[in-house]
Amino acid sequence: MRCSSGSSRSRASCNRQLLLMTRSSYHLSNPRFMIDVRRRGRRRRRRMFNVQMISTSSLETTKADDFPRGRSSTAGPGVTVVDDEASAERAISVLYEYRDRYHACDTEVAGIDMDKSPIGQGFVTCATIFCGPDVDFGNGPKLFIDNLDDAEGTLDLFQNYFEDIQIKKVWHNYGFDRHVLWNHGIDVQGLGGDTMHMARLWHASRPISQGYSLESLAAALLGNKYKKIPMKERFSKKQLLKNGLPGKLTYLPPIDEIQRDLTLRDDFIDYATQDAETTWQLRNELERRLKLMAWTPEPGRRTQMDFYNEYWVPFGEVLTDMERLGFRVLDENYLPELREKALADIDKYAHDFQQWAIKQIPEAKYMNIYSDAQKQQFFFGGHNKANLNKTREFKYLNTDGVMQPGQARPKKHLPFELSGLGIAPISLTQSGKPQVSSEILKKLAGTPREESDERLPQYGILYEFFGGGEKGKEACLAVDSLNQVNFLTKMLNTFIEPLISMADHNHRVHCSLNLNTETGRLSSRKPNLQNQPALEKDVYKIRAAFSCDPGNELIVADYGQLELRVLAHMANCTSMIEAFKSGGDFHSRTAIGMYPHVAEAVERGDVLLEWDYKKGEPPKPMLKDVYGSERRKAKTLNFSIAYGKTAFGLAKDWGVTKEEAAETVRLWYNDRPEVKRWQDKQIADAINEKVTRTLMGRYRPIPDIVSNDRRVRAHNMRAAINTPIQGGAADIVMMAMLRIRSDLRLRRLGYKLILQIHDEVILEGPEENVSEALSALKDCMENPFGTGNSLRVALVVDAKSAMTWYDAK
Incomplete structure (x- = not known):
């Protein structure tokens, strides 16, 4: 691309285009290459700017008053607008003067699809910074960095500030x-906090209606002074009618349009x-509240704020690093x-169902x-408990262009009547x-296609x-x-299509990893890479x-x-600890402990526990084959009773009486018996304190554990048992990820985290170093708290390497 010479603003725009071109042809995980290109393009302006790379030594003798007031633009009381090099130089000197404070930062972005990852899309029209009400950037404590139109490129001048690890910056999201x-x-660099994460640590169970947005948290914690008026309410305009007059309907203009509108600019x-x-004030309030919440007891009491700084701040860096790297997908051929x-499969199954349906009711062809x-009408219409008539009129799409008598052109839809089979609902x-x-x-159908050595077809109600x-x-x-149509449609729309549409020009998918569950488990969205089909249901090998x-x-x-x-x-359950120490099939060992006849069979040598x-081939039958029913019940109980x-x-799950299940x-x-005593204590403590805690001491409020509603109370009792376990697992995985990120061996070998799914992590790196990386990774995961496992049971990790996720499972 040719870049015209001229003003520094033109060069700034041209440099940005060059940067985007470079990124389209070079891997996103090589930032230094791109930064070098960008720096070469801005070198002349940097010399004019002459801040000497914002060195601490030069700024120690450079104060705000050393600069003339110049022409710093202002917009309203307390706001200093930066839109050129002179005003940027002055603002940066003030920021470094207050380098020991927390600096709250925010951006506004135009041209971004919020249904996709922000990586690789959008343009920052402005950035804002606040580091205290007593700071004066020239017109007060609020700093507005304009980066739109003639001011484009001003944001670049703050690169060294934003990348300075010593200045602690706070963000919301x-x-x-x-x-x-x-x-x-x-x-x-220099993450000082994310108020969204801090709020999660303070209160992990805020109702959906309240949530963790900056608006809702400010309203709940800061009062009316910092009440945020939503952008839609503040900047919406009326749509114009065909006659040019304003109508009743409104729309929200794009960010850049609002920022350019001189009638809205000051308000924007x-x-x-x-x-x-608001983010700065919210951080202070959340810090105050977290300091009131104990993490460790006396003596040497530490608070949840200590926990946040020690673990969740670096974990926030880990998550964004992983999001940035993304996961390569085969979007050009395989997907x-x-x-x-x-x-093709959906069409086949749909055709099979429809042909059968037409045999029963000819109108089913529509x-x-x-x-x-x-x-509903087809299966149950006409049954006296279905609340449906025997026939009902619907409309179908007139794809054949059928003309009705007296019509000049075919209607888009035509009516038809559908009768019902009359099955009992x-x-x-x-x-x-x-x-x-x-x-x-x-x-209705059962499992008529499940035919193997172990299972026979099971036919349903029909x-x-x-x-x-x-x-x-x-x-x-x-x-x-018909069920296969539904299943395969979900596979297509949930798993296959998003990977194709969201892959970037480097064939990598970038999801958003969020600390937004009540237990501390991560969730994933845009796309949800944690939501992969179970291996036995992954008919297309999507992994x-x-x-x-x-x-x-x-x-x-x-x-x-x-x-x-x-x-x-x-x-501190003796039998569970011993079973884990012995290794092998944990669920079979549970069955031995539950059923004396199974234990006797193993003791006599009639069946083998392991082989x-x-x-x-084993010389004797395996326990899991001979006593499969007992083992299945033991397995179900291991994963069910443990969670209350x-x-x-x-009884409902097994189709037996309540007495048999009991x-x-x-x-x-x-x-x-230790599990029962522990569960009872967890519930009693939760009733007394209205909270439950994880392995590492995080809180989950459960005030409704004393609700008068029996179902609500039962749900909270289960949460009192479930949260310490699921939350404890989340704590362990987090600690392992922090060790992986800081492990010098893995760093030297070039292996980086790219995804975490429940209890599983995925790394990518040079294939020649894979053996050594496997060993280092297992060490990090089996000892997440450092040398010497502090748990009563060993942590066992299964790790494999391959070119695809599927082959490594």
Whole structure:
């Protein structure tokens, strides 16, 4: 691209275009290359700016009053606008004068699709900074850095400030701001806090209606003085009618349009600078509240603020680093092929169902199989408990252009009447209509295609409804085809399409990793990379689409039964601790402890608990095969009772009486009495304190544990048991990730974290170093708290390497 010479503003714009071109052809994980290009393009202006790279030594003798007031633009009381080099130089000198304070920062961004990661898109139109009401940037304490139109490039002058690790900067939703500044070549360092994370640590269970937005937190914690008026309410304009007059409907103009509008500019600057000031005030208030919350007891009491600074601040850096790196996907060939395969399979299954449906009711040829209303009518219409007539009129899309008598042109939709089979509803919606969810369709169809050495086809309700035999089997297979349509459509829309549409020009997908669950577990969105289909349901091997750069290899490492190990530690359960020490099949060992006849069979040598298949076939049957029912119940209880599930819930799951389920629960607790005592104590403490805590001492408020509503109370009691376990697992994974990031061996070997999914982490690095990296990674994960495991049970990690996520599982 040719770049015209001329003003410094033109050069700034040209340099940015060059930077974007460079990034499109070079890997995002090589920031120094891009920064070098950007620095060469700005060298002349840097010499004019002459801040000597903002060295601390020069600024120690340079104060704000040493600079003339110049022409710093202002907008309203207390706001200093920076829009050129002179005003930037003055502002930076003041910022360094207050380098020992927390600096609250914020950005406004134009041209960004909020349904995608901010990495690689959008343009920062302005940045704002606030570091105290007593600071004077020339017109008061609020700093507005203009970066739009004639002021474009001013933001670049603050690069060294934003990248200075010694100046602690506070943000609300740090990841977003860090990424949009990265798009401008600024690698933000010196995280002093993210008020969204601080609020999560203070109160992990704020209702959805309140949430963790800057607006809602300010209203709750700072009062009316910092009440934020939403942008839509503040800057919306009325849409113009065809006659040019304003109508009733309103719209919110783009950020850059608002910022350019001279009638709105002062109000916009006030809005933008208020965000930074509110973030600063919010940080102070959250710090005060976190300091009131104990982390460790006396003597040497430490607070949740200490926990935040020690662990969640560096963890915030880890998460944004991972988001920036992203995960390479095969979006040019493999994923498009999967899309075509999925579409073909959906068409086949849809055709199979529709052909069967037409045999039953000819009008079903017009049926929309994705319409719940039409599925309700087809299956249940006419039954006296369905609240549906025998027939109902619907409309279908007139794709064939059928002309009706007296019409000049074909209508877009034509009517048809759909009759019902009259099946008895399985369950009803709140409105009293039959449910047609995938679960209901599965009960109608059963599992007619599940045929293997271990399982035979199981036919559903429709088998008897159609009189059994071949007609019953045909009906079950047809409705199973409809279920396959739903399942494969979800696979396509949830897993395949987002990876294709969200991959960047380097074929990498960047998700957002969020500390926004009540237990401290991470969530993922845009896209949700944690939401991958279970391996046994991954019919298209979607994980095989996740790969690595040429010359690299992936390492996938997963904790074994982490939450159960946390429970064994927290409850100090002898039988669980011994079972983990012995190794092998934990669920089979649980069955031995629960059922005397299983224990006797093992003791007599009738069955084997474990066997090394490298030695060939086992000489005796395996316990899991002979006593499969007992082992399945033991496994269910391991993952259910540990989290407070009752005999009533288990009876529903197993299809047995409550008394039978209660007896099985009693057997489990008989072998693990310490767990029962621990659970009772957790609930008692939670009732007394209205909170529960994780392994590392984080809080989750559960005030409704004393609710008069039995169901609400039961839910909170389960949370009192579940949170320490799930939250404890989250604590361990976090500590492991912090060790991985700081591990000098992995750093030397070139391996970096790119994703975390529950108890699993994924790293990418040079394939020639994979063996050494595997060893270093396992050491970090098995000893997350440093040398010497402080838990009562060992942490076991399974780690493998491969070119794709699927092959490493």
